[in-house]
Amino acid sequence: MESRQLHYYRTVVEHGSFTEAASALHMTQPSLSLVVRRLEEEFGVTLLVRSRQGVRTTEAGAYLYATAVRVLEQMHSATEHLRSLAVGHAGRIVLSSAPIFNWEYLPRILSALRRQAPGLELAIQDPPPDQTVTAVIEGQADIGIVAGANLELLQQMHGDRLAMQVAMELPLKAVLPPGYASTSPRVSLAELRHESWLVPVANAKFPGLPELLEQFWRDHPATRPDTIQETATLQTALPLVAGGMGVALMPGTVRHMAQRSVIVREISETIPPLLAIVLWRKGEDSSPAVQRVVHLLTHPDLWDNTPR
Numbered sequence: 320m321e322s323r324q325l326h327y328y329r330t331v332v333e334h335g336s337f338t339e340a341a342s343a344l345h346m347t348q349p350s351l352s353l354v355v356r357r358l359e360e361e362f363g364v365t366l367l368v369r370s371r372q373g374v375r376t377t378e379a380g381a382y383l384y385a386t387a388v389r390v391l392e393q394m395h396s397a398t399e400h401l402r403s404l405a406v407g408h409a410g411r412i413v414l415s416s417a418p419i420f421n422w423e424y425l426p427r428i429l430s431a432l433r434r435q436a437p438g439l440e441l442a443i444q445d446p447p448p449d450q451t452v453t454a455v456i457e458g459q460a461d462i463g464i465v466a467g468a469n470l471e472l473l474q475q476m477h478g479d480r481l482a483m484q485v486a487m488e489l490p491l492k493a494v495l496p497p498g499y500a501s502t503s504p505r506v507s508l509a510e511l512r513h514e515s516w517l518v519p520v521a522n523a524k525f526p527g528l529p530e531l532l533e534q535f536w537r538d539h540p541a542t543r544p545d546t547i548q549e550t551a552t553l554q555t556a557l558p559l560v561a562g563g564m565g566v567a568l569m570p571g572t573v574r575h576m577a578q579r580s581v582i583v584r585e586i587s588e589t590i591p592p593l594l595a596i597v598l599w600r601k602g603e604d605s606s607p608a609v610q611r612v613v614h615l616l617t618h619p620d621l622w623d624n625t626p627r
Contacts, residue, residue, distance in 0.1 A: 322390070
């Protein structure tokens with residue numbers, strides 16, 4: 320039994336007439352009758368009772384009709400879904416994204432995906448950056464977005480397994496406690512050297528903000544702070560700053576996370592930015608859905624009009 324036979328049989332039942340069904344199918348009535356007769360011979364049952372008023376189904380015929388409707392609809396659904404998968408309009412993507420991106424950029428990502436691929440399911444994770452790298456390498460996530468300091472070093476470490484692309488620069492801002500005395504729109508890092516600095520703990524698996532700051536302090540020793548407190552992650556420092564425990568440097572997107580709980584100021588010195596780096600697994604197993612989301616994440620329009 321083939322899907323073509325089921326389609327022909329369903330058409331006969333729904334039209335209640337071989338003549339009308341043959342016309343709808345653009346085939347001759349004898350050819351259509353032969354299809355139904357062969358189905359009856361294959362299963363040894365009578366499917367249709369013919370009369371002057373048309374045709375009606377037997378018990379076996381009614382069962383086959385219900386089966387034909389279900390099978391043909393499932394085949395149509397499967398065909399449409401497979402076509403959507405082929406062009407990246409359907410599927411499931413696990414995105415591992417640093418929390419620093421989620422407030423500002425995640426709504427844009429979700430909105431763009433709803434427009435471009437409404438059948439695509441996106442699951443979000445927000446682990447520390449080294450865990451994002453590991454998750455993508457091991458297949459626990461399909462795509463990662465991390466705030467890194469050194470693309471070249473990251474490529475040396477993981478470029479054999481991961482493809483990477485910088486989506487945008489993330490200029491750093493001074494994040495100060497609510498009671499900070501200065502009202503100037505800019506602050507010098509040299510002025511903050513006597514404050515307690517909150518810096519994420521360095522991680523040998525991922526070059527990030529700690530490495531960027533350490534290099535800057537080596538090049539500008541007058542800005543090196545007297546006291547450095549390590550925090551688990553970049554975002555962990557935010558409530559500590561809000562509570563008056565110290566100061567920090569963070570991307571400007573922190574404004575969306577902190578709202579009015581901290582003061583955000585421009586920096587007088589020229590300091591390299593962090594980089595929003597999109598990464599995904601190399602190889603032929605990259606699905607059309609992954610390719611579509613990567614294209615979206617690396618398209619400049621997604622990152623336009625962001626705070627600097």
